[in-house]
Every structure is written in C-alpha cells, then in structure tokens.
Amino acid sequence: MRITACLALIGLSLSPLYACSPNKPAEMAQQAPPVSAPATSPPAAPPVTIPVSLNAVMVALVDHASEPLWLDAYEAPKTADRWREAEYNAYQMAVSGKLIQLPGSGPNDADWVAAPEWKAFADEMSAAGMDALTAAQAKDVNALNIAGDRLVASCETCHKKFKGDLTSMGIYKSPNYPPK
Ligand code: HEC
Incomplete structure (x- = not known):
C-alpha cells in the first residue's frame, strides 16, 4: 500500500519523494547536533571491570565452586538437595570461566x-563447568x-602458564574449605 502511494506521488511531482524516505531531510537537519556542540553525543560507556x-x-568463586564438585564426583551426592548444590556449583564454574576474561x-x-x-584456558574452564552442569542435572x-x-x-x-609462586594480592585458598 505504502509503496503504491509513494509511486503515485512520484508521478505527481519530485518534492513529495521526501514523504517516502524514512528520514526526511528537514527532520534530519533538526536532529543533527551542531558541530560546535559535541557535549550532546553520549559518552562512550567505560569498559566493564571486576x-x-x-x-x-x-x-572466593572459582576454587569455592570447584572443590565441592570434585568431592561430589568422588562420592556422589545422596540427596536431591545436594545434587542441586552440585548444579549451582556447576553454574558458578560455567560463569566464572567467562567472568575471569574481564580484568x-x-x-x-x-x-x-x-x-x-588466557581466553582459551578460561573458555575451557567454562566448557568444563557446562559439562558438570549437564552431569549434575542428570x-x-x-x-x-x-x-x-x-x-x-x-x-x-592455566596455572602452569600464568600463575607464579606468589599470589599478586596475597590471597590464598583456604586450607579448611570445604568444611567437613
Ligand atoms: C585462565 C587462567 C586460570 C584458570 C582457568 C584458573 N586459574 Fe586459578 N589462578 C590463575 C592465576 C593467574 C592466579 C594467580 C592470581 C594472582 O596472583 O593474582 C590464580 C590463582 C588461584 C588461586 C589462589 C592462589 C592459591 O594457590 O591459593 C586458587 C585457589 C586458584 N587459582 C584455583 C583455581 C582452580 C581450582 C581452577 C580451576 C577450577 C583455576 N584456578 C583456574 C589463573 C587461572
């Protein structure tokens, strides 16, 4: 319908062509900010960091979620609640593999x-987390x-390649986790 109407207008004169284009030149002129006023353009969003x-x-996250999963693999959870915990830990692994790609x-x-x-190793950790998720759900x-x-x-x-002997912020794995 609209195209037919436009074609009909073209037949009448050239100026009504503007009515068929999504941005009419008059409107564009109104919307375009003056070159001297860059403040009107939104600032670029700062990159996401942790x-x-x-x-x-x-x-607090990677080690915290992975340790119980290994224990569960060694001795299977006995209750539905414990399996659900395994499922949640697996979610944390799948997500943390992506999270650690942010600085x-x-x-x-x-x-x-x-x-x-780093990205490849972190993606691999995330994929392993997804495997654990499928296993826990089943x-x-x-x-x-x-x-x-x-x-x-x-x-x-990843540790072999990137982690030195000392942690950069002095934060070490808790020797008492997971609690008995
Ligand atoms: C993509 C790389 C990468 C992956 C994957 C990774 N880590 Fe790390 N991890 C590091 C680096 C680098 C450090 C040292 C951080 C620092 O010193 O600032 C570290 C530090 C740690 C620490 C603290 C230091 C310590 O020895 O107590 C623990 C615990 C840890 N990782 C556990 C794990 C576990 C468990 C996994 C797997 C489920 C894992 N990490 C996967 C890179 C990785």
Missing part, C-alpha cells in the same frame, strides 16, 4: 586477560567425574 582482583575471584583490580589482571591463551556421577577431570586440567594448564 571490582576485586582476579586472585580474589580465584579463591579486576590485581596488578597483573589487565595483562593476563589481554593474552589470547544426577550422573560418572559424567561428573569426566567433567571434573576436564575441569582440573583447565586449572592446571
């Missing part, structure tokens, strides 16, 4: 996340075992 160090994320406040974080290998302890092996390999590969 408010704590990647060292802290390792200890935090640690002195080396920006350099680490800029390295292509309450399949064998599959959880296989996912756990993939997970630990992802930690070790």
Whole structure:
C-alpha cells in the first residue's frame, strides 16, 4: 500500500519523494547536533571491570565452586538437595570461566586477560563447568567425574602458564574449605 502511494506521488511531482524516505531531510537537519556542540553525543560507556582482583575471584568463586564438585564426583551426592548444590556449583564454574576474561583490580589482571591463551584456558574452564552442569542435572556421577577431570586440567594448564609462586594480592585458598 505504502509503496503504491509513494509511486503515485512520484508521478505527481519530485518534492513529495521526501514523504517516502524514512528520514526526511528537514527532520534530519533538526536532529543533527551542531558541530560546535559535541557535549550532546553520549559518552562512550567505560569498559566493564571486576571490582576485586582476579586472585580474589580465584579463591572466593572459582576454587569455592570447584572443590565441592570434585568431592561430589568422588562420592556422589545422596540427596536431591545436594545434587542441586552440585548444579549451582556447576553454574558458578560455567560463569566464572567467562567472568575471569574481564580484568579486576590485581596488578597483573589487565595483562593476563589481554593474552589470547588466557581466553582459551578460561573458555575451557567454562566448557568444563557446562559439562558438570549437564552431569549434575542428570544426577550422573560418572559424567561428573569426566567433567571434573576436564575441569582440573583447565586449572592446571592455566596455572602452569600464568600463575607464579606468589599470589599478586596475597590471597590464598583456604586450607579448611570445604568444611567437613
Ligand atoms: C585462565 C587462567 C586460570 C584458570 C582457568 C584458573 N586459574 Fe586459578 N589462578 C590463575 C592465576 C593467574 C592466579 C594467580 C592470581 C594472582 O596472583 O593474582 C590464580 C590463582 C588461584 C588461586 C589462589 C592462589 C592459591 O594457590 O591459593 C586458587 C585457589 C586458584 N587459582 C584455583 C583455581 C582452580 C581450582 C581452577 C580451576 C577450577 C583455576 N584456578 C583456574 C589463573 C587461572
């Protein structure tokens, strides 16, 4: 219908052509900010960063969620509630593999996340977390075992390449976690 109407208008004269284009020149002239007023354009959003160090994320999230999963793979959860905890831990692994691709406040974080290998190792950890999620949802302890092996390999590969002997912020794994 609209095209027919436009074609009809073109037949009448050239000026009504403007009525058919999505941005009429008159409107565009009104909307375009004057060159001398750059303040009207919105500022570019600052890049997303983590408010704590990647060292802290390792200890408080990555390690916290992975340890119970390995214990579950060793001795299968006995209740539906415990399986649900395994499922939640697996979500945390899948997400933290993506989260650690953002820099935090640690002195080396920006350099680490800029390295292509870092991204590959972190993606691998996330994929292992997704395997653990499938296993936990199916309450399949064998599959959880296989996912756990993939997970630990992802930690070790990255630590070998990037983690020195000392942690950058002095934050270490708790020796008493998980609680008995
Ligand atoms: C993409 C790389 C990468 C992956 C994957 C990774 N880590 Fe880390 N991790 C590091 C780096 C680098 C540090 C040192 C951080 C610092 O010192 O600022 C670290 C530090 C840690 C620490 C604190 C230091 C310590 O020894 O107590 C723990 C705990 C830890 N990681 C556990 C894990 C576990 C468990 C996994 C796997 C489920 C894992 N990490 C996967 C890179 C990684």
